[in-house]
Amino acid sequence: MCKKELVYVLQIGMTRNIGGLETYLMQQFEHMDKDIIRYDFVNITGEHEIAFSDKIRQAGSTIYNICSRHKNPLLHYWRWIKLLKKNKNKYKAIVLNTNSLEYVFPMFIAKIFYIEMRVIHSHNAGFERKIGLLRKLLIAFNKLLLNFSATHYFACSKKAGEWMFGKEKNFKIIHNAIETDKYRYSLQKRQDKRKELGLEDKFVIGHIGRFSYQKNHDFLIDIFSEIHKILPEAELLLIGDAVDDKSYLNEAKQKVKNLCLEKNVKFLGMRNDVQELMQAMDCFILPSKFEGLPLVGIEAQTAGLPCYFSDVITEEVKITDLVNFISLNKSSLFWAKEVVKSKTFKRKDVSNEIIEAGYDINTEIKKIEKFYKDRYIYNENK
Incomplete structure (x- = not known):
């Protein structure tokens, strides 16, 4: 006999802008089987409300506000430490949805606090701004951090995955599905x-x-x-x-x-x-x-x-x-x-x-649910 375990997942990547990434996450959130999987969100620019915040809270999910690292770096990282220390036994997975590798701290700190699944999801295939030597060094260092901390790599396309992680990295393509x-x-x-x-x-x-x-x-x-x-x-x-x-x-x-x-x-x-x-x-x-x-x-x-x-x-x-x-x-x-x-x-x-082609949310969400279910539905006799 199998028993279902409610899987709590911490999602990062929502901003106040209603863009493609935010819309994609909300599509997942609204169609996910909430009897099996629950999404909570971290707002890493806590000075502003994230998109769809009212809908998220009305659905019973939590939004954790952390001040921007550009405003106060020390406080930003300290609040991450407090958040995961307090909730390390609640979350089975953490997902960093990102357009670049300039910021991967959530993956590192989640590893430190033993969050089992640590997923980084690439949503872009180019840099938003000019990349100088310091940023190149930061990205190179962050790739090393990911090798240490990330357990799974997702991408919205083959091009996005290869651009962010390299052609040699094994990543899973998750379609940007819609209603x-x-x-x-x-x-x-x-x-x-x-x-x-x-x-x-x-x-x-x-x-x-x-x-x-x-x-x-x-x-x-x-x-x-x-x-x-x-x-x-x-x-x-x-x-x-x-x-x-x-x-x-x-x-x-x-x-x-x-x-x-x-x-x-x-x-x-x-x-x-x-x-x-x-x-x-x-x-x-x-x-x-x-x-x-x-x-x-x-x-x-x-x-x-x-x-x-x-x-x-x-x-x-x-x-x-x-x-x-x-x-x-x-x-x-x-x-x-x-x-x-x-x-x-x-x-x-x-x-x-x-x-x-697999871009309908009702089809694609089953793949995402299966990703978590395969790991957290277990046999009581084991």
Whole structure:
């Protein structure tokens, strides 16, 4: 006879930004079998609330706030020590969801306090900022710490895993899965949202992403400027905000103003209706300088949108024929001419292709549950 043991897992990686990583974690959290597995969260920038904090607390989970290490390094590390010392017998696993190896302290301290499973999960395939000698040395040192402390390595894609851990490291790919039902194409939802936004007669281009070096908004606006010359009825929806560093957002707004495109570019900020906004779009552009495996790329395909991605993004994101890769070395005019080809595109429901490829949360969550269940369902006779 088998007995079920409730497995408590401590998740790190949520920020105040509702981005791909945060959305991914929340998808897991909402669909996990809470009779078997419970997620709690550590907010490592405790000066701000993390995304979805109300939903997390309402579901009965705990959020531990630790002050940012940039604000007070000694206090940050001391609170980690206190947290794990107090709770070392509660948590079976700790998961560090990260975009770089500049910070791996939770893995090290979890090893010290004997937390059995210590998982690091790569969500990116490039650096957000210029990496100097000191950061290179820090990353090299942190790789040694991981060899000492991490028990499992996850990645959102092969490219993200190889970039962060190296080709020789054995890592498990966990798909950035979504609720396909929320995103599947619906003509009625499209018509309703376009009417609400006054977009009925427009050619609507969409982009979702925080304003940062990675997302390449400067080039995106150049592309749209060329599109607008070809199709004056074109509109660009920019969904997302800046976190801490507002310079990229301010530069984007100034560039739109300089190009006299203020009436044609909408800065929508953070939104809770992304799936509906995707219905209103006619195509989706993601000219990022690097990505792990962009969740928005899966969402856009599920919504039936023609997608135009930079060719540095992993080909693993190409689940359907809706995806087109274009080199960042090509001109903005070249991109524009490719994008306007989608003006006559007839959308359809392709959500079954997404499900069959393993990107539906209801399928993927079973793999994650199995990962924990295989270790913590045991035979009473043993």
